[in-house]
Amino acid sequence: GEEDVLSKPPTKRRMEEALHKSIENLTSKELKLDALRRFRRREMLRIGVRDLLRLATVSETTSSLSDLACLLIHAAYEIVDADLKRQYGVPMHQDRQGRWTETRFTVIGMGKLGGHELNYSSDVDLIYLYESHDGETRAPEGRRAAMPIGVGISNEEYFEILARELTRALAEPTREGHIFRVDLRLRAEGSIGQLARSL
DSSP states (O other): OHHHHHHSOOOHHHHHHHHHHHHTTOOSHHHHHHHHHHHHHHHHHHHHHHHHTTOSOHHHHHHHHHHHHHHHHHHHHHHHHHHHHHHHOEEEEEOTTSOEEEOOEEEEEEHHHHTTOOOTTOOEEEEEEESOSSOEEEOOTTOGGGOOTTTTOBHHHHHHHHHHHHHHHHHOOBTTBOSOOEEOTTSTTTTSSOSEEEO
C-alpha cells in the first residue's frame, strides 16, 4: 500500500525491480534515459519525504541515495552500451590463449559515492576502466549479416565514446531533469586526457 512506500526504506532490489519495469517496454535510448530521469525524481522525493518525516536515519538516507545512484549509473551504462554495440559492434580482445573475448568495462565510484555516503547535492566522482586497449569492435556471432556500420574501431576509441556518452547521459540537463552531475577529475590525469583508461 501507499503507507508501505514510506514506512520501509527502499531496498536496492525493490528499486531495481521498479526501475526495470519502468524501462522494459521502451525501445529508444532517449526514451529509456528519460525514464531513468523520472525514476530518479520519484525516488529522490520518496527518500526526501522519509527523511523529513524522520522515518529514516541520516545513514539510511545517505545509503538509499548511494544505492539509487549505483542503480541509475549501471542502468544508464547498459542503455548507452547497448546502443553503441548496435553502431560499432562488440569490443573484443585476445586473451592469453589467443581467444577473442568481450572486453569488460567498469565504473568505479569514488568520494562520497564510494563511501556509500552520498547526500542530496553530491556530484558522483567516477573513474572509468576497461580491460584491454588491444583489440577492436567486432560483429556479434551470428550477426554477420547485419554488420554494424562502425565495426572495427579500436577498443580505445570505443571506450572513449562510451565514457563520453555515459557521462553525457548522466549529467546532461533535459526537460526531465538530469540523473547526476559527474566529476571525472579524480582520475590520474585530472581534467585532461582520456576519460576511460585500460587496465
